Amino acid sequence: MQVYRWTLTMALSIVHRATGIALYVGTLLLVWWLVAAASGPAAYAYVQAFTGSIIGRLIVFGYTWALMHHMLSGIRHFVWDLGYGFKANEREALTWGALIGGIVLTVLIWIIAYAIGGGR
Amino acid sequence: MSTADTPKRSMRTPLGRVRNLGAAHSGTSDFWRQRITAVAMTLLMLPVIVVVMMLLGSNQAGAKVILGSLPIAVIMLLFIVASAWHMKIGMQVVIEDYVHNEKLKLISIMLNNFFSVAVALASTYAILKISSGV
Numbered sequence: 001m002q003v004y005r006w007t008l009t010m011a012l013s014i015v016h017r018a019t020g021i022a023l024y025v026g027t028l029l030l031v032w033w034l035v036a037a038a039s040g041p042a043a044y045a046y047v048q049a050f051t052g053s054i055i056g057r058l059i060v061f062g063y064t065w066a067l068m069h070h071m072l073s074g075i076r077h078f079v080w081d082l083g084y085g086f087k088a089n090e091r092e093a094l095t096w097g098a099l100i101g102g103i104v105l106t107v108l109i110w111i112i113a114y115a116i117g118g119g120r
Numbered sequence: 121m122s123t124a125d126t127p128k129r130s131m132r133t134p135l136g137r138v139r140n141l142g143a144a145h146s147g148t149s150d151f152w153r154q155r156i157t158a159v160a161m162t163l164l165m166l167p168v169i170v171v172v173m174m175l176l177g178s179n180q181a182g183a184k185v186i187l188g189s190l191p192i193a194v195i196m197l198l199f200i201v202a203s204a205w206h207m208k209i210g211m212q213v214v215i216e217d218y219v220h221n222e223k224l225k226l227i228s229i230m231l232n233n234f235f236s237v238a239v240a241l242a243s244t245y246a247i248l249k250i251s252s253g254v
């Protein structure tokens with residue numbers, strides 16, 4: 001597909017889908033974690049060993065960002081659904097807000113998690 | 121006034137004409153449910169993050185106590201149902217946009233339904249098992 005010029009809103013539209021798909025696949029981790037909690041200490045320790053590893057932490061960090069970004073980007077779509085924010089400066093502001101907000105919330109959540117001792 | 125002057129009029133109302141139509145034969149119900157579940161998850165996001173924070177660093181025995189408490193179990197169940205429903209609709213939209221082979225599309229949509237229901241039921245079962253202490 002040829003487009004005249006890539007805009008931020010176009011790129012972020014794809015990112016909204018991509019994060020949605022990532023969250024979809026990532027629910028497997030959520031299921032694994034909950035089923036392990038219901039199964040017993042050994043199964044739960046196994047999940048914790050994975051999420052505590054470097055790879056595990058990267059995945060959960062990525063998942064946190066995908067979730068925060070998808071949520072803020074989704075709120076942006078909701079504003080549009082309600083009929084607001086279609087002016088050029090407004091849609092740019094909403095899109096930048098979702099992009100920056102997603103990163104800020106992700107970092108904030110991880111700072112809090114480490115501060116309360118989740119990083120051990 | 122002769123009948124030839126008046127255009128042919130259907131007796132069906134505009135609502136009756138569009139009902140049960142569209143590619144999905146379900147009109148805009150998926151669109152609406154996608155929004156309901158999105159708003160639900162946005163409202164539940166802060167409580168869910170708090171629950172996950174509470175679980176950090178606790179072992180399985182501690183996790184069972186936390187997840188087994190009534191308000192937390194209900195928060196998790198609501199979030200699980202909203203997530204599974206939302207992701208099922210979202211993935212179906214993606215499939216319908218990109219998979220143009222009719223058979224492959226139907227198979228993909230079917231697998232999407234299986235996956236989403238499996239995620240919802242496995243998670244729900246886990247929460248209920250923890251809550252009932254079996």
